[in-house]
Amino acid sequence: MKIRMPKIPMKWVWLVATLIVVIVGGFTWQDWFPATKAWVDRTAVSFRSGGGESHEGEAAGEADPHAGHDHAAHAGHDEATSLELSKQAIRNIGLSDETIRPIKLETFRRSITVPAVVVERPGRSRVQVATPMTGVVTHVHAVQGEAVEPGSLLFQIRLTHEDLVNAQTDFVRTLGELDVENREIARLEQVTRSGAVAGKVLLERQYSRDKLNANLGAQREALRLHGLSDDQVNQIERERRLLRELQIFTPSVDSHGEAELRLTQHVVQASFVQEDKPQHTDSEHTGPLILQDLAVHKGQSVNAGETLCILTDYDELFIEGLAFEQDIRQLRGASQNGWTVDAIIEQPGSESRVIEGLEIAYLANQVDATSRTLNFYVRLPNEVAKDRRSDGNRYVEWRYIPGQRMQLRVPVEEMPEQIVVPVEAVASEGAETFVFQQNGSHFDRVPVHVKYRDQYSAVIDNDGSLFPGDVIAMRGAHQMQMALKNKSGGGVDPHAGHNH
Numbered sequence: 001m002k003i004r005m006p007k008i009p010m011k012w013v014w015l016v017a018t019l020i021v022v023i024v025g026g027f028t029w030q031d032w033f034p035a036t037k038a039w040v041d042r043t044a045v046s047f048r049s050g051g052g053e054s055h056e057g058e059a060a061g062e063a064d065p066h067a068g069h070d071h072a073a074h075a076g077h078d079e080a081t082s083l084e085l086s087k088q089a090i091r092n093i094g095l096s097d098e099t100i101r102p103i104k105l106e107t108f109r110r111s112i113t114v115p116a117v118v119v120e121r122p123g124r125s126r127v128q129v130a131t132p133m134t135g136v137v138t139h140v141h142a143v144q145g146e147a148v149e150p151g152s153l154l155f156q157i158r159l160t161h162e163d164l165v166n167a168q169t170d171f172v173r174t175l176g177e178l179d180v181e182n183r184e185i186a187r188l189e190q191v192t193r194s195g196a197v198a199g200k201v202l203l204e205r206q207y208s209r210d211k212l213n214a215n216l217g218a219q220r221e222a223l224r225l226h227g228l229s230d231d232q233v234n235q236i237e238r239e240r241r242l243l244r245e246l247q248i249f250t251p252s253v254d255s256h257g258e259a260e261l262r263l264t265q266h267v268v269q270a271s272f273v274q275e276d277k278p279q280h281t282d283s284e285h286t287g288p289l290i291l292q293d294l295a296v297h298k299g300q301s302v303n304a305g306e307t308l309c310i311l312t313d314y315d316e317l318f319i320e321g322l323a324f325e326q327d328i329r330q331l332r333g334a335s336q337n338g339w340t341v342d343a344i345i346e347q348p349g350s351e352s353r354v355i356e357g358l359e360i361a362y363l364a365n366q367v368d369a370t371s372r373t374l375n376f377y378v379r380l381p382n383e384v385a386k387d388r389r390s391d392g393n394r395y396v397e398w399r400y401i402p403g404q405r406m407q408l409r410v411p412v413e414e415m416p417e418q419i420v421v422p423v424e425a426v427a428s429e430g431a432e433t434f435v436f437q438q439n440g441s442h443f444d445r446v447p448v449h450v451k452y453r454d455q456y457s458a459v460i461d462n463d464g465s466l467f468p469g470d471v472i473a474m475r476g477a478h479q480m481q482m483a484l485k486n487k488s489g490g491g492v493d494p495h496a497g498h499n500h
Helices: 010-027 029-049 051-059 087-092 162-194 199-225 230-239 270-276 325-337 477-488
Strands: 082-084 100-102 105-119 126-130 135-140 153-159 245-249 261-264 289-294 307-312 316-324 341-345 353-358 360-367 373-381 384-390 393-398 405-422 427-429 432-439 442-447 450-453 457-460 471-473
Touching: 082 477, 105 325, 105 341, 105 373, 153 307, 162 199, 162 230, 199 230, 316 325, 316 405, 325 360, 325 373, 325 405, 341 373, 353 373, 427 477, 432 477, 442 477
Parallel strands: none
Antiparallel strands: 082 442, 100 471, 105 316, 105 405, 126 307, 135 153, 153 245, 245 261, 289 307, 316 373, 341 353, 341 405, 360 373, 384 393, 405 457, 427 432, 432 442, 432 471, 450 457
């Protein structure tokens, strides 16, 4: 007996199949949607621009599949608005793969430009090295202009500091008296047990020992106040010899340890010092220090607190901007929004160099009464431009130095989803504004509306004249416009409605 299955209507089959496709597509859309969108965008761009294949088809006598679309000289070449450049001409106006690229939507920040100058960071860029004790300079290990690392030996000074000598002498004398007292107490303890000496005598000696220990503790603290470390004090206690030479090492910018000063009993050779120099592992500073000003020489007598040299740390500097009084509100808005600032360096005979993405450190809290400007400061990470060695010394040249003139481009308004091109990509003639779109080996002039223009960038209205993905020339628009005018002015162009 044959059992018949009930027949399912086709409409239910299609409904279930459609539902399954929708569910699967909803769970996997992240895998297929981006690739599909990119394919659609590429197809749309190829239909708008005609692509390089259309020119090959024309050369082969094939019909242009995009000829039916009216794209104003994109499918075909209107000789009045299309320009073909030789390889030499392309190089002459500075076009390359980097300057012929597709346009895209991006966030544009309208900005103001203010004058600025590179300055040192107060309290950070300069390190003054001074001697804490009176003495005579016996050796200078660094020369002016040399780059030195934290922990390297700078000076050796023979001490003539009377207070330190007296403090060490008293400390050693007390140590000797304490040794004598301890030996006497040890003898009396044996005699007292036999009954030959009264216990009162031993007790008096123990009191004297306690007094010497108290004096010794005070003298330890006095030596620490003179600049000695615990290791140095322990060394005096262990060897019972006075320290007579002071060694001064390059300090660390980010930390200050006891190893920056070191007292020794004898002259230490430079090679030994380099092996035994203190290490500053906790320092965040990575760049070298420059010995900017050397104030002493060998054989010179120096007093406590006298400056030996000035070290400069240019690993990070400030750019001091001078904002006008009417720009204060916009400047504070940029600081509150956390917008970054661009620094522009004018270079004679070449293009300006732009340092992007700099952070605003702080704004001054007062307006200069004379210039009526508000100072604000931008962090400038520095980099080494040249590092060389000569005669055993290291010399470093920083890329940015205090006093260098710059301009700061401060954003004041944010405009999302805009077509932004360099100002060199736009050419103007009368009321018309043009860009040049690549169409195979030609460049087609496309009229556009410029919503905003400053010294560096132009914002083009997204009104359908251009689309994201269209390839245009990012510079040389003025030269191409002049070449197009010269070509049209050479004779009557049958394709042009009029001559410009």
